[in-house]
Amino acid sequence: MATTPAMVLEAGGARPEDLVRLSIYIVGDAAIGPAFGVWMAFWGDRGPPPVVTGIRVLGLANPDFLIEIGGQAAIV
Secondary structure, eight states, X not given: OOOOHHHHHHHTTOOGXXXXXXXXXXXXTOOSHHHHHXXXXXXXXXXXXXXXXXXXXXXXXXXXXXXXXXXXXXXX
């Protein structure tokens, strides 16, 4: 079974609306559009999204990966 962003947030006691920052790491010249599109589809119509930063990198921990998405949530 695949792990979804919602599952990860829930495991930490958070909801998508608790996200305050999102980082998208893109290897080399891989297109950022697909990663951002997946993010926006996940976010949907929840209102203003958190800060989103796109970062180009030489590589990721797994050489087969082209894009990594990480987020930070604030739970009050």
